Amino acid sequence: MxxxxxxxxxxxxxxxxxxxxxxxxxxxxxxxxxxxxxxxxxxxxxxxxxxxxxxxxxxxxxxxxxxxxxxxxxxxxxxxxxQGDLGISSTRYPASVGELIAGALPWTVVLVGTATVLSFVIGLVAGAWVGWKRGTVLDHLVPATTVLQSIPYFWLALVLVAVFSVQLGLLPIVGGYDVFDFPAGPEFSAEFFVSAVQHAILPAITIVLSSVGGWLLGMRNMMVSTMSEDYVVTAEAKGLTPWRIRNRYAARNAAIPSLAGFGIALGFVVAGSIVMEQVFSYPGIGKLMIQAVQGLDYALMQGVFLVITLTVLAANFVMDLLYGLIDPRVRHDG
Structure with missing residues (x-):
């Protein structure tokens, strides 16, 4: 306690x-x-x-x-x-700051949140497999994903737009939905959902490609380290199946340190991905923040920063509590 x-x-x-x-x-x-x-x-x-x-x-x-x-x-x-009063926006008068944030928040949470979870899951699963098969050709995944992570975010987004939108014409370039089909704004229907998903694919791919390398590298290194622990060696000596050793002993313990980083990443989901939202003109918190800064909209800036701060604190608080349940050792530190 x-x-x-x-x-x-x-x-x-x-x-x-x-x-x-x-x-x-x-x-x-x-x-x-x-x-x-x-x-x-x-x-x-x-x-x-x-x-x-x-x-x-x-x-x-x-x-x-x-x-x-x-x-x-x-x-x-x-x-x-x-009371939820964050002031009035000067750039969108007479809209209140709370209304603007409430309108942009769902777009950011759904897109960036989903992409962050996908990146985390893919990185952990791939990292565990690469660590288990260390020294094989799978190790080449580490430098490949690390290169993707080192590419400038805006450049990767522009490349995806040039290939899939301009050259192939498969996906829309900008926006969160087709404004010509829904000129009056979002209308929650099957058609609107399909349009929103199509507009979210390229931004989501950009986020996943840019972040999966960090999760994969961290999990791979922790997996290699965990494989030399006494309890894993003991499990191998008992003749347990490789599947059980990998999943129940090695991977489960190797994933614990990544949970702390995942909590921080989830907290910053609300901050949006400023570069991505600007490149794709996506109607999220990141784009709203840029508009507030460009228009010197102090009330909107202050409201956005406050919401981001509170969300980061809430996400870290929840992850701290969960971390204490997952790893009982931290409850006895200090």
Whole structure:
């Protein structure tokens, strides 16, 4: 129980620090981000005055509210966050930051999440097999996948577009769905699902090819190391079948260190793949973040960064708890 109490306390403190830093950063910037945002919103509103609620939301999220202390602003900031109020976007006025993030989040989670899980599973299975057959021709998979991982992300994406979209015409080039078939936006139907899957294939392949090499190399090396452990040697001496030795003794233990890295990778799924989403103009969090930075949309930037931070913390928290169940030794460290 001490292990779980320490981990829960650590993540609570980290969560508080992350939210507090998100509160302080705009107030430490030179100038007044809140005043800049309000000016942009007024221009986006055609010069008409903004509602009192909009002004209060922006000043609470980004800058000092007149006549209130920093502590009162801090409490008001927490109150708005707990209500899901992340402010108003200046580049997409009058849309709220929460609405924009909620619209982009499913695209990123489904695409990048699925690609990350596929990459992890393929890397672990292939790495375990290559480690089991170490010294054979299968070892050539390691440098081949490592080369793919070292290729610049945007270049690999552009090559896939040039081959499968431009040359062969098999897959669409950009977007998350066919805007000509669905001009009013996403309509959840069988036709829309097929269109979304077709648009997601190339981005998913880009992510898998660029990341599978790391999982494969790590699992292969851990598998080779585990094969020399006493419990594996003992299992071989008992005459157990190679299948059981490989899967029940070697691979299961060799995969434990990769789970920590997988937890971090899952946490960063919400951050999206900025380069991939920009190349394919995919409507996810990564593209939303680029648009926020280019438009100096402080509220949207702050909201996106906060959501990414909270998701990374949540994913690592869950993986820490699972890691403690999978490997009891970590519960007794320290």
């Amino acid at each position: 001490n292990f779980y109490a320490r981990r829960i306390t650590f993540y609570i403190v980290t969560l508080w620090a992350a939210v507090s830093l998100n509160f302080l950063l705009p107030r430490m910037l030179p100038g007044d981000p809140a005043a800049i945002m309000l000016g942009k919103l007024r221009r986006a509103n055609g010069g008409r005055p903004l509602s009192e609620e909009t002004v209060r939301s922006i000043t609470s999220i980004l800058g000092a509210e007149k006549g209130t202390s920093l502590w009162d602003q801090y409490l008001a900031y927490w109150g708005r966050l707990l």
